[in-house]
Amino acid sequence: MSITKEFSNVLIIGLGLIGGSIAKKLKNNSFNGEVHGIDNDSKVLSIAKENNLISNQTLNLDNLEDLLVVFCTPVLSIKAALSSFLSLDPSKEIIFTDTLSTKGLIYEVLQKEYKELKDKFVLSHPIAGSEKSGLMHSKHDLFEGRVSIISPHDTNQEDDIARIAEFWNSLGSRVKILSQSEHDFIFARTSHLPHVISYSLAESLFKNLKEKTFEYSGGSLEDYTRIASSDPTMWKDIFVSNRSNIISSIEEFEISLTNLKQLIQEGNEEEMISFLREIKRIRDISISDK
């Protein structure tokens, strides 16, 4: 049993893969409160309504008590999405969270331009997704067994953090805490860099092999370039909002790549095999420790 109180209302801003999956899981959980949604695309909104994922026809925020607002927009759309909440009654019982893939920019926006919302905004990032975007690809079990990061800041309250943690738990994920700067440093390396690599590999292969790129491959190349089919707006926003961490991560990777390239160029078999063995050893240990 949870000791924190379930929200009476959840409002999802952006009914794409992530927002749609939250709505589906809440429905699947037979969530006691009401789920509302906002999306720029009126067709998406109608589909969500028709499928009973959201209850609203129109939306009057003032009528929604004990409200959780979850921003599921691309990173650079957050400013515009936040602006509609400025006129809210400050005494209203409301907590904000988000699912944005970078945390530095949204924190800066809150700190500089939306200070009145900042205290009640608990930054989150569920580590779940797919190269397939949009409501049609959303699914109730997207967060099952995944990690959700919460990045509390100096003016968040313990109770609010606990309720957000409970919210992510209720969607099936395990919560881990990271500061926003740790989050952006780590995910530049574990997620943004692999995307940069996948886009670059795909470009390089299409340029040099053209229609032969996938003709002879056994399936693993499809997997390896899968994330190059991700949503372009989402990833453009991530690259813009976490630029300096991503540039550093690329530079670190270039050092390792140059090193291995040189081992191959020199053809020193002994050094090469100890390099490959060492990588395998660390990876096998790291994976089995998980």
Added chain:
Amino acid sequence: MSITKEFSNVLIIGLGLIGGSIAKKLKNNSFNGEVHGIDNDSKVLSIAKENNLISNQTLNLDNLEDLLVVFCTPVLSIKAALSSFLSLDPSKEIIFTDTLSTKGLIYEVLQKEYKELKDKFVLSHPIAGSEKSGLMHSKHDLFEGRVSIISPHDTNQEDDIARIAEFWNSLGSRVKILSQSEHDFIFARTSHLPHVISYSLAESLFKNLKEKTFEYSGGSLEDYTRIASSDPTMWKDIFVSNRSNIISSIEEFEISLTNLKQLIQEGNEEEMISFLREIKRIRDISISDK
């Protein structure tokens, strides 16, 4: 019904992941002939015998009529493996093939040092594998639905090529023809380069994130670094034997990486999104065309 004749005897040299999977599939197919095996590791040989994957206790090649020999060794072990076949009666009905991941080196070895075996040697490469190596990870359906490349050369006979094609078909794979030089050019890019990248990415992450590398990842980083757990000897041999193609493929990739890095550095959102959209467009088309 096949129009080519099934072999009466199959001898598998090297009972690792690939050789073991061939043996298991032949057993699974209730192959009419006999399956024999050779492995440097006597324990592996005993296990294969105990599991009725091979029939031989000892091996006398002279007694084996209508024999197919399949070399499933690491690339650089091929010379030593070939040497034991030099003393065979040249009138013997025997065809050779292999499963080596690069084709240039083995062709050169045949051409320069084993000319007496070359005519009857049809080069092959089943595009199947795993980061898990050894007989214990082999499985009868490893080749199911996969592509097997055959690289015929100038002194191969049509009948021999047809029998080898039929052999790979009987293991569940579809045969495609590529010259050895095309093979090594293409697989440098679609397979060897992704391995170079995966090893480099893994090294770079372990160096910069240490034990945090997989702590917050949602599963796709495990997939993305999976091939860095591949067999070190196998990959050292591939890097050595296909060096110049691999170096070129790394250089092509570096151009694409530098290009995307610069787009991120400059933060030009319009150029960035058209780059990402174009890659996604081509990849989505290529995959759906497959």
